[in-house]
Amino acid sequence: MEKKVFIADLIAKYRAKRGGLIPLLQEVQERIGYLPRWALEEVAQGLDLSLAKVVGVATFYSFFRLKPKGRNIIRICTGTACHVRGAEKVMAAVKEELEIGPGETTADGEFSVETVACIGACGLAPLMTINDEVYGRLTREEVVRILRELEAKEEVKV
């Protein structure tokens, strides 16, 4: 199976390296987009580690993702300007509307939420991006309006 071959190659590359587990998992995630269970099993077997150890590392670091990303990626800026001007409110509004927080994906696979450091558009703080679009000077109401509009569009597509 092709996907197992690339993991076998990565295991061969990192097997002899001390501390190779994290970079190995990072490369697997870069290739697949997340760390599926089967990949963690392959890595554990290949490095002679327990699955619990590999899963433990994958769940400890927030940059690892155990589920695929949603079709729409919402990034909430938590840089200084956005923080001062209400990033927390943006976060709360997103959480209230989609019932997920940073690092999570909605059950229907439509949305993932992440945080991001300053994206260099501080004049628009507080802001979030959805895919490539920037939404600035957000209020709670504005966040809800944007998300509902997007949800409605996604429903039409289905």
Ligand code: FES
């Ligand atoms: S702090 Fe959010 S864009 Fe700069």
